Amino acid sequence: MRTILVVDDEASVRDSIKMILEYEKYSVIFAENGAKALSVLKDRFVDAVLLDIKMPSGKDGIEVLREIKQTTARLPVIMISGHGTFETAVEATKLGAFDYLPKPLDRDKVLIVLRNALEQHQLAGEILQLREKERIIGDSPKMKDILSIIHRVGPTEARVLITGESGTGKELIAKAIHRASKRAAMPIVEVNCAAIPSELIESELFGHEKGSFTGATAQRIGKFEHADGGTIFLDEIGDMSMQAQAKVLRALEEGKIERVGGSTIISVDVRVVAATNKNLTEEIQRERFREDLYHRLNVIPIHIPPLRDRREDIPLLIEAFIEETCTRNGIARKTMSDRAVQLLMGMEWSGNVRELRNIVERLIIMSNTRVIEADDLDVLAFPRRDAVDDIVQTSQSFQEFKDRAEAAFIKHQLKLHNWNVSKTAEALEMERSHLYTKIKKYGLERERGTDEDGER
Numbered sequence: 155m156r157t158i159l160v161v162d163d164e165a166s167v168r169d170s171i172k173m174i175l176e177y178e179k180y181s182v183i184f185a186e187n188g189a190k191a192l193s194v195l196k197d198r199f200v201d202a203v204l205l206d207i208k209m210p211s212g213k214d215g216i217e218v219l220r221e222i223k224q225t226t227a228r229l230p231v232i233m234i235s236g237h238g239t240f241e242t243a244v245e246a247t248k249l250g251a252f253d254y255l256p257k258p259l260d261r262d263k264v265l266i267v268l269r270n271a272l273e274q275h276q277l278a279g280e281i282l283q284l285r286e287k288e289r290i291i292g293d294s295p296k297m298k299d300i301l302s303i304i305h306r307v308g309p310t311e312a313r314v315l316i317t318g319e320s321g322t323g324k325e326l327i328a329k330a331i332h333r334a335s336k337r338a339a340m341p342i343v344e345v346n347c348a349a350i351p352s353e354l355i356e357s358e359l360f361g362h363e364k365g366s367f368t369g370a371t372a373q374r375i376g377k378f379e380h381a382d383g384g385t386i387f388l389d390e391i392g393d394m395s396m397q398a399q400a401k402v403l404r405a406l407e408e409g410k411i412e413r414v415g416g417s418t419i420i421s422v423d424v425r426v427v428a429a430t431n432k433n434l435t436e437e438i439q440r441e442r443f444r445e446d447l448y449h450r451l452n453v454i455p456i457h458i459p460p461l462r463d464r465r466e467d468i469p470l471l472i473e474a475f476i477e478e479t480c481t482r483n484g485i486a487r488k489t490m491s492d493r494a495v496q497l498l499m500g501m502e503w504s505g506n507v508r509e510l511r512n513i514v515e516r517l518i519i520m521s522n523t524r525v526i527e528a529d530d531l532d533v534l535a536f537p538r539r540d541a542v543d544d545i546v547q548t549s550q551s552f553q554e555f556k557d558r559a560e561a562a563f564i565k566h567q568l569k570l571h572n573w574n575v576s577k578t579a580e581a582l583e584m585e586r587s588h589l590y591t592k593i594k595k596y597g598l599e600r601e602r603g604t605d606e607d608g609e610r
């Protein structure tokens with residue numbers, strides 16, 4: 155059910171809009187002034203806002219609109235007014251209002267404008283989500299090298315073999331190569347070789363004729379034919395059966411395929427981009443991958459480094475994932491403290507970029523504050539992680555380990571003594587001034603509502 159926030163100081167107008175919207179199965183929230191509206195938007199997710207321009211007390215509609223667009227730019231806002239002017243309508247539109255409705259409100263006009271606003275918002279979100287997911291983020295030397303290779307190789311017909319651990323973004327690289335190619339107007343067809351049973355991989359790639367095997371009740375067109383004129387992306391090709399590898403090799407050498415159970419030779423014009431998280435040279439030695447196919451695929455090799463080898467990209471990735479998550483879920487823009495970012499930069503990330511994305515999304519959705527702090531990581535992101543183990547695993551030097559361990563111990567003692575600095579210093583057998591220096595050095599923050607000695 156879509157939720158609509160209605161902001162108007164007149165109870166009769168609110169009641170009228172309520173009747174119109176609830177009859178159409180919308181959920182309605184009311185605010186009688188601008189301050190209440192902004193407060194609601196901090197705590198609640200809404201799909202659209204109907205906002206009166208003229209309100210006698212506090213902020214008027216134009217001011218509220220301006221603040222909404224600063225925090226939630228994509229939220230559709232429809233302005234309403236009984237005595238607005240053309241100039242006011244133009245100003246509201248320039249500030250990002252979706253439309254302008256005059257009072258008295260016409261039921262059909264309200265519903266049409268609201269439906270159009272919601273549909274446009276949904277479409278824009280879907281487009282943004284696709285663009286965000288396909289964007290390659292990174293400013294490290296290794297990622298710059300990869301982007302340079304894509305720029306040079308994309309317009310050619312050269313085959314590309316992308317290697318890297320799971321979660322590093324091999325699919326993004328494949329799509330970027332296709333977008334940079336002369337085939338960009340044609341489809342890129344993706345095949346996850348690891349997700350298809352070995353007995354079905356040939357049918358999936360090359361299609362089959364009716365009756366060619368049990369269950370083949372109709373002719374099927376394979377992925378190679380679907381990709382004709384475009385690109386086929388063979389993901390996790392290291393998991394493909396040897397028999398299927400032989401047929402892929404023939405398709406690459408001759409530009410021809412044959413459906414399972416068929417006798418017709420079909421010409422296909424496809425560019426092949428392959429990817430794997432396996433070491434194919436080792437697979438060749440174990441006789442699990444064809445050496446001739448490897449050399450056919452490995453014309454242009456691209457190796458994507460794991461996230462632990464390009465830690466300098468993590469702040470950029472965090473920023474992008476925060477923006478994406480907030481926008482997609484209609485959440486007011488959040489940020490992450492420098493200390494929290496530093497902690498995330500120090501982690502190993504066995505799941506690479508995919509794991510980092512999931513953690514950031516979890517933090518944004520589950521946190522109740524605008525700023526994600528370092529303490530939130532233990533509570534929301536890694537609730538089962540042992541604090542000492544975390545310090546050991548993520549510290550980059552012995553000095554960093556000592557500093558972080560000392561900071562954790564001092565903070566624990568402060569909590570035990572209700573953040574009373576004098577009592578904590580006494581318990582630690584430390585000068586009070588020395589403890590203050592430590593608190594400042596490590597950026598330890600006292601609980602709200604306490605003075606510097608912890609007395610309420």
